[in-house]
Amino acid sequence: MSEITLSVIKADVGGFVGHTDVHPALRDCCDEQLAQAKKDGLIVDYARGEVGDDISLIMTHHKGVENEDIHKFAWNTFTAMTEVAKKYGQYGAGQDLLVDAFSGNLKGMGPGFAEMTFEQRVSEPIVIFLADKTEPGAWNFPIYKMFADPFNTIGLVIDPSMHDGFRFEVQDLIGEREIIFNLPEEMYDLLVFIGSPSRYVIKHIYRKSSDEPVAVTSTQRLFLMAGRYIGKDDPVMVVRCQSGLPAVGEVLEPFSFPHAVAGWMRGSHHGPLMPVGFEDDTPSRFDGPPRVVALGFQLTDEGHLVGPRDMFGDKSFDNARQLALDAADYFRRHGPFEPHRLPLGEMEYTTMPQVSKKLKSRFKKAD
Numbered sequence: 001m002s003e004i005t006l007s008v009i010k011a012d013v014g015g016f017v018g019h020t021d022v023h024p025a026l027r028d029c030c031d032e033q034l035a036q037a038k039k040d041g042l043i044v045d046y047a048r049g050e051v052g053d054d055i056s057l058i059m060t061h062h063k064g065v066e067n068e069d070i071h072k073f074a075w076n077t078f079t080a081m082t083e084v085a086k087k088y089g090q091y092g093a094g095q096d097l098l099v100d101a102f103s104g105n106l107k108g109m110g111p112g113f114a115e116m117t118f119e120q121r122v123s124e125p126i127v128i129f130l131a132d133k134t135e136p137g138a139w140n141f142p143i144y145k146m147f148a149d150p151f152n153t154i155g156l157v158i159d160p161s162m163h164d165g166f167r168f169e170v171q172d173l174i175g176e177r178e179i180i181f182n183l184p185e186e187m188y189d190l191l192v193f194i195g196s197p198s199r200y201v202i203k204h205i206y207r208k209s210s211d212e213p214v215a216v217t218s219t220q221r222l223f224l225m226a227g228r229y230i231g232k233d234d235p236v237m238v239v240r241c242q243s244g245l246p247a248v249g250e251v252l253e254p255f256s257f258p259h260a261v262a263g264w265m266r267g268s269h270h271g272p273l274m275p276v277g278f279e280d281d282t283p284s285r286f287d288g289p290p291r292v293v294a295l296g297f298q299l300t301d302e303g304h305l306v307g308p309r310d311m312f313g314d315k316s317f318d319n320a321r322q323l324a325l326d327a328a329d330y331f332r333r334h335g336p337f338e339p340h341r342l343p344l345g346e347m348e349y350t351t352m353p354q355v356s357k358k359l360k361s362r363f364k365k366a367d
């Protein structure tokens with residue numbers, strides 16, 4: 001068995017129409033670039049992923065994580081797609097490309113990425129989740145359930161190779177620090193942090209017996225990086241499955257509950273995260289509700305991607321979708337009120353400073 005790196009790199013480089021979908025011309029441009037990279041030997045294999053107005057480059061290669069060549073290729077691809085987006089007048093063309101030129105790797109430059117290098121197993125089932133109108137912390141709830149909740153993942157109870165639990169790496173997006181928790185022993189400590197998904201985000205899951213990652217998320221928060229609202233941080237997540245890891249069905253199961261996430265409409269509202277098939281990945285109502293697609297792959301032993309299968313296309317997620325639609329109605333009826341609207345500190349843009357300034361002289365000291 002040889003080591004392989006799986007990189008999922010995503011960006012919104014223009015929406016069709018508004019923030020709802022991607023124009024076919026952008027897809028064509030993306031496919032051309034990916035095919036060329038494979039021909040040039042830069043990558044072993046690829047697939048294109050999509051949710052809402054976000055496109056993901058899914059690539060296998062032998063260059064490791066945060067590799068300059070791979071990140072530069074992704075940057076150049078998104079730049080080429082931006083030119084196409086401009087030609088077709090796409091909304092927010094180049095939205096996620098925050099800097100003028102590439103330097104070194106994509107950290108802080110706008111595109112989101114989740115990558116891991118691992119020893120490929122004879123059969124390597126992988127699920128790649130892509131979400132739109134939300135933030136990286138949206139994965140905290142489902143990934144916790146996959147790797148720590150026995151009511152979700154019975155393998156934690158009855159599979160001897162999972163019974164010891166997993167290690168969770170959590171990043172503090174504001175404090176710019178990270179910590180590793182051992183589960184199940186430190187479950188309550190972990191939950192204190194990851195219950196605040198706008199700040200604490202699960203970045204990696206590791207087996208307890210090795211440093212090999214078994215799951216990874218993208219943790220970029222564009223508004224923190226840019227210091228102002230430019231684009232949101234619609235996240236991706238990669239999860240390896242089976243043989244000592246959660247089964248594919250255990251990895252999908254958390255999404256049977258469309259939990260509330262931040263990021264709907266103008267990046268400033270909570271709403272349910274609705275699992276959808278590829279056909280339904282176009283957030284329209286109030287630019288949402290937020291949604292997630294799941295791409296299933298089997299990797300062959302040379303790093304070739306067999307797939308994707310549309311994992312949420314299955315009717316067993318219909319009830320989750322119905323619940324999400326009902327929850328969307330419930331949230332929407334709050335209009336501009338919290339908890340539909342995010343708290344002041346978390347909104348991606350707000351008129352509060354201007355309105356406060358205008359009314360400053362009219363505020364009197366309260367008794």
Ligand code: 13P
Binds near residue numbers: 241
């Ligand atoms: P593995 O331990 O081979 O992954 O089998 C678990 C399983 O798929 C049961 O549903």
Ligand code: 13P
Binds near residue numbers: 095132133264
């Ligand atoms: P995107 O982050 O998907 O571009 O959505 C922006 C937005 O605010 C939609 O209401």
Ligand code: MG
Binds near residue numbers: 012018019053092
């Ligand atoms: Mg957009």
Ligand code: MG
Binds near residue numbers: 012019054133234
């Ligand atoms: Mg988006």
